[in-house]
Structure formats: C-alpha cells, structure tokens
Amino acid sequence: MSKITIALEAAVATVLENMPKDAAQTNRQRVHVDRAFAQILKLIAPRIRHFVRQYGLSAHWEDAEQCCAIAVHRAIESYDPTKAQFTTFVNWQIRGELQSLRFRLMTDQRPSARKVEATTVSLSALAATDGDEIAPEAMIEDEEAVARTEAAASDYLAEGAVSQLIDAYVDQLRKVGVEALRRRPRPKRAEAALRRTEGPRLRSATHGIDPAELEKLEAKLSRDREIVARRVFDGATLDEVSRATGVTRERIRQIGRQATRLLTEIAAEAPRFTPMAEDARRAMPPARPRRGGAAKVPLLPDPGALHNRLAHVEAIEAERTAYVTPALPVARLVLH
Numbered sequence: 001m002s003k004i005t006i007a008l009e010a011a012v013a014t015v016l017e018n019m020p021k022d023a024a025q026t027n028r029q030r031v032h033v034d035r036a037f038a039q040i041l042k043l044i045a046p047r048i049r050h051f052v053r054q055y056g057l058s059a060h061w062e063d064a065e066q067c068c069a070i071a072v073h074r075a076i077e078s079y080d081p082t083k084a085q086f087t088t089f090v091n092w093q094i095r096g097e098l099q100s101l102r103f104r105l106m107t108d109q110r111p112s113a114r115k116v117e118a119t120t121v122s123l124s125a126l127a128a129t130d131g132d133e134i135a136p137e138a139m140i141e142d143e144e145a146v147a148r149t150e151a152a153a154s155d156y157l158a159e160g161a162v163s164q165l166i167d168a169y170v171d172q173l174r175k176v177g178v179e180a181l182r183r184r185p186r187p188k189r190a191e192a193a194l195r196r197t198e199g200p201r202l203r204s205a206t207h208g209i210d211p212a213e214l215e216k217l218e219a220k221l222s223r224d225r226e227i228v229a230r231r232v233f234d235g236a237t238l239d240e241v242s243r244a245t246g247v248t249r250e251r252i253r254q255i256g257r258q259a260t261r262l263l264t265e266i267a268a269e270a271p272r273f274t275p276m277a278e279d280a281r282r283a284m285p286p287a288r289p290r291r292g293g294a295a296k297v298p299l300l301p302d303p304g305a306l307h308n309r310l311a312h313v314e315a316i317e318a319e320r321t322a323y324v325t326p327a328l329p330v331a332r333l334v335l336h
Contacts, residue, residue, distance in 0.1 A: 005087055008043050011036045012086050015076055040072055044090060055098045060105060067097040162233050165273060168266050169259060170225050177217045181209045223247070224255055231256045232263070 014036040018029035025033075041048075048068045057064040071093035079089050227245055230236040231252060238249040245252070267273035 004043055005085060008040060008086050008090075009081075011039045011043070012076055012079060015040075016079070037072070040076075041069065044072070047091070048094065051094050051098055055102050057098060057102060057105075060101070063101060063105075064098060067101045068094050071097040161273070162229075165263060165267060166225060166228060166233075168270065168273075169228065169263055170221050172262065172266065173221055173224065174217070177221070178209065178214075181213050181217065224259070227252055227255050228259045228263075232259055 015033050018032040018036075019025065020029070048065065051068070052058060052061065052064045055064075072090060075086065075090040075093040078093075079086055223245055227241055227247065230241045230244065231238075236244075238252050241247070241252050242249050247255075
C-alpha cells in the first residue's frame with residue numbers, strides 16, 4: 001500500500017475508535033474525531049479535485065466540496081476492512097454524491113437522456129419540508145419482496161432436502177450392491193490374485209471385492225442417480241431421460257417405480273425427511289375402499305343387457321297368484 005493509503009487507514013481507525021456506539025461521546029473523543037476527519041479530507045483533496053473536474057462541477061466548487069464531505073462521512077459509516085480498503089469505499093461514495101449533485105443542478109447530461117429529453121428528478125428534492133427525517137427512498141416498499149424471498153428460501157431448502165434424499169437412496173443401493181458382490185462366488189485363482197494385490201490391508205466394506213466390479217457399481221449408481229433426479233423429481237419424460245442417459249424407456253420406467261417405493265420408505269423412516277413424507281401423504285389421492293367378502297349378485301336382472309331389452313319387470317299383487325304367501329309381492333317377467 002502507498003503512504004497515503006496507510007495514512008487514510010490510520011485516520012479512519014482513529015475516527016471509528018472515538019465513536020462509541022453504546023456510550024455517549026466525550027469531548028476528548030470529539031476532538032480526536034474532528035482532527036482525524038480533517039486529516040482524511042486533506043489526504044483525499046487531490047482525489048476530490050479530480051472527481052469535481054471529471055463531473056463538470058468546477059462552477060459549483062463549494063457545493064461539490066460539501067457533497068464530498070458527506071461522502072466521506074458515509075464511507076466511514078459503511079467501511080468494512082474485511083471487504084476492501086477505505087479508498088474503494090470513499091471513491092464510490094464521492095462518485096455517487098457528485099453524480100446526484102450534477103443531476104440536481106444540470107439535469108441528466110448523458111447522451112441517452114438528451115436524446116429523449118429526459119429529466120432526472122431526485123427523490124430527496126421531492127421530500128416534504130415538515131421536519132420529517134425519513135428519506136423518500138426508505139418509504140418505497142416492494143410488496144412482493146417478502147414473497148420472493150420466502151419462495152427462494154423454500155426452493156433452496158427443498159433442493160437441499162431432495163439432494164440428501166437422493167444421497168440416502170444411492171447409499172442404500174450401494175450397500176445392497178456391495179453385499180451382492182461380496183457373496184458372488186469367484187474362481188480360486190482370481191481370489192488368490194486379489195489377496196496378493198490387496199496385501200495385509202484392514203478389513204472394510206469392500207474388502208475382497210474386485211476393484212473393477214466396484215467401478216462398474218459406482219458407474220451404475222451414478223447413472224441411476226441421474227435417472228431418479230430427472231424422472232422422479234424434475235418430471236422429465238421417458239424419451240428425454242433415455243436420450244440423456246442412453247437407457248431404454250422400459251428400464252427407466254422400472255428404475256423410477258422402484259426408486260419411488262424406496263424413497264418413500266426412506267422418507268418415512270428418517271426423522272429429517274418427516275416433513276417431506278407428510279407433504280407427500282397429504283398430496284396423495286384418497287384410497288378407494290375395498291369390498292369385503294364375495295361380490296354381491298343383484299336380485300333382479302340388468303335391464304340394460306342386450307338379452308333383457310325385450311323384457312320388463314312389473315310387480316303383481318298376492319291375490320292374483322294362488323301359490324304365493326299373501327303378505328309378499330312377487331315379480332313377473334313379461335316378454336314382448
């Protein structure tokens with residue numbers, strides 16, 4: 001850093017040290033702040049003169065100097081040494097204040113504004129002069145800001161939960177695949193060669209398994225992960241997933257169906273996925289009630305059947321028949 005930059009950092013540090021936030025400022029601290037602030041203005045005076053000429057405000061020199069002093073105050077308030085040096089903060093503040101001053105005095109001098117005869121109006125100039133210290137910029141409210149923020153946070157959390165759920169699914173498949181490889185019989189020569197290459201290593205989950213088989217298993221798991229992410233969670237079609245992974249549509253359908261069942265079990269058992277399981281359970285349509293016992297056979301024939309369209313059923317009184325109990329009606333089939 002240059003000598004001016006080092007001196008600026010020291011002066012700003014002095015200002016911040018003598019501006020307590022939790023206690024009242026003493027007279028001695030106020031004197032130190034004034035001296036340090038005057039030192040800062042003296043160090044950046046060449047920079048201020050350069051920016052005043054650059055923005056064409058030489059005719060309004062006193063106003064420009066006042067704006068630059070305000071810029072230095074705001075730069076000190078927003079200064080964070082972990083992000084950048086003080087020169088960076090003060091440069092942007094000075095540019096902003098001088099640009100605002102030029103708009104207020106000479107309107108917008110940019111070629112694009114002159115072309116359309118646009119006029120830039122400062123919100124501060126429109127503020128009421130009744131002693132209200134709230135800036136007009138602070139009164140502008142974005143009604144959709146909270147909704148967008150909540151939606152973005154929800155999407156971020158959902159993506160993280162989906163990623164963890166897929167990881168748990170892949171880990172489950174990896175355990176099953178490694179166990180199947182361990183139980184697979186191998187020739188004695190291959191077993192002896194594998195023991196010689198492994199040497200006296202510690203036993204692990206993959207101990208005694210051919211590394212080539214493990215690579216094939218990891219490649220298969222990576223492919224299944226992509227299929228599940230695209231098909232189950234992104235809603236891609238079978239043709240899109242097939243073109244992306246090179247797997248047949250029928251195999252993709254089978255992987256998606258098996259993954260859905262296993263993901264549901266994992267989400268129901270793991271406590272961290274309980275909200276996802278509850279949401280999925282609420283989103284599922286209600287199950288149809290099952291009929292118990294044997295199917296009921298209707299007493300009367302179906303009048304809509306083809307062989308019954310030439311007949312109709314009518315009720316007759318008991319006294320018209322001699323073989324029926326008097327208290328019960330009887331049905332008679334009449335053919336046309």
